[in-house]
Amino acid sequence: MRNAFTAEWGKLWSLRSPWFCLAAAVLLTAILASTLANDFVHDIRMGRLPGSATRPVLEPLIQAVQVGQLAVVAAAMLMVTSEYGTGAIRSTLLARPRRGDVLLAKTAVAVVVGFGAGLVCAAAGRQAAVLALGSHAVPGEPVADTLRLAVVVAVACGFTTAVGFLLRSGVGTLTTMVVLLLGLQMISQRIGVYLPAQAAVRFAGGDGVRHLLVLTGWTVAAWFAARLLLIRRDA
């Protein structure tokens, strides 16, 4: 398994696209966090909110990461779908015909990269939000907040690997992930709490580990479905 992980890790960084994706993710998160925080300050300036109003940094930060993570998700997706798109998957499966190993290695790389990128995105977004909110910022728990967001991004990336193997197409995978991680936010809470988007936001907001279990549950289900199909299907 170590060989498989090293191979997939090397493969990821030997392309340029993941670097672009990660840079885009950090930038996007910081800009969004800053913009959302600015809106709040703007409302105070316009007198729509009292001058003493404050806002937890975590609020704009979660929204910013929720969108910014999609660029990290794109990097995780490319590890799978670009191989199907180019035919490189055949080389991979020739090198490791035990296909479960390939899925596991790619998932592990995606989760590790997702966690690291999540940390950087969350930290950058927090700085941007703090800066924009100024004296109106409620700092919360910087370390715990950042770690929770990184965990959310890591799980989202693992989820993406599984969906990538299920759908094998880049467009399909990205669309599905946008719906799962963002679109389902709109659904009524009664059902929404059991779906990935709201579970991720609630866990990140410190609403409890049970929301992380919901997100992970979806991921694990998709992962085993992907494993079953990957082993059964012709490459």
Add this chain to the structure above:
Amino acid sequence: MIELQDLTKRYGDRTAVDHVTVTVPSGRVTALLGPNGAGKSTIMRLVLGLDRPTSGTALVGGRRYAELRNPLRLVGAHLDARAFHPRRSGRAGLMALARYNGFAPARVRAVIDEVGIGAVAGKPAGTYSLGMAQRLGIAGAMLGDPGTVLLDEPVNGLDADGVRWVRALLRRWAAEGRTVLLSSHLISEVELIADRVVVIGRGRLLADATPAAFTAGQQAAVDVAAADERSFTLLTQALGEHAERTGADRLRVRGMDATTVGRRAQQAGAVLRELRTDAPSLEEAYVRLVGDETEYVAVTR
């Protein structure tokens, strides 16, 4: 050794491989020969565990490829000149294969030098010419110094130098006792490279023999040309149904050797311009064999 036992593969209602039983021995170059769409590539994909057989088995060295832990040590394959990620460098692509099987980076450098792509190894594989891409693929196949090698149309896109190089490489591998299986739709190429020819048409096994045995069943034909029109008429009468007109003054004769044809011509008083024995070719044997097994037949009007 590669063993196919009653191997069958259907995609939907199309049968790509139809109950094929063949043993590919070691120490020989075996060629899978057949028209486009005959099922050659599918057979390779089944052997390599990329596709699952509908029924039957395909074993490499007595085991299913899908069960091998570090397969590149035992089996090397080059299926498609574009099997490497186009935006990853050739070196990085080979490195990934090497890492999966626990080979040292030095091995990657060695195969890059051996196939002669050192100058482009750091560039994206998508920028390679077809010939370079073939060499990269062959480098991937030889990475683990395997005892069995499968190559799908390895000389496509190679220049004359490259073709000679592949031929020499395959011969050397066979001489070293390895199992070498290549596929080709080029009869002339197969005639030069292969010790053994396995002919496939519409997924079915049509022949499995040495090139010599393959053509042995055929009689040599005799080509004869008359010197003038009168001689041609006399010659046609003298040879009767054995002859088939192939040109203005030219006949192709079967079931008779050149001496007999010459004697008949002499007796008839026909003057000849040319008389020659045409050795039976693999191509002719192949065309006769595959003739009605071609999946895509061009309609001639």
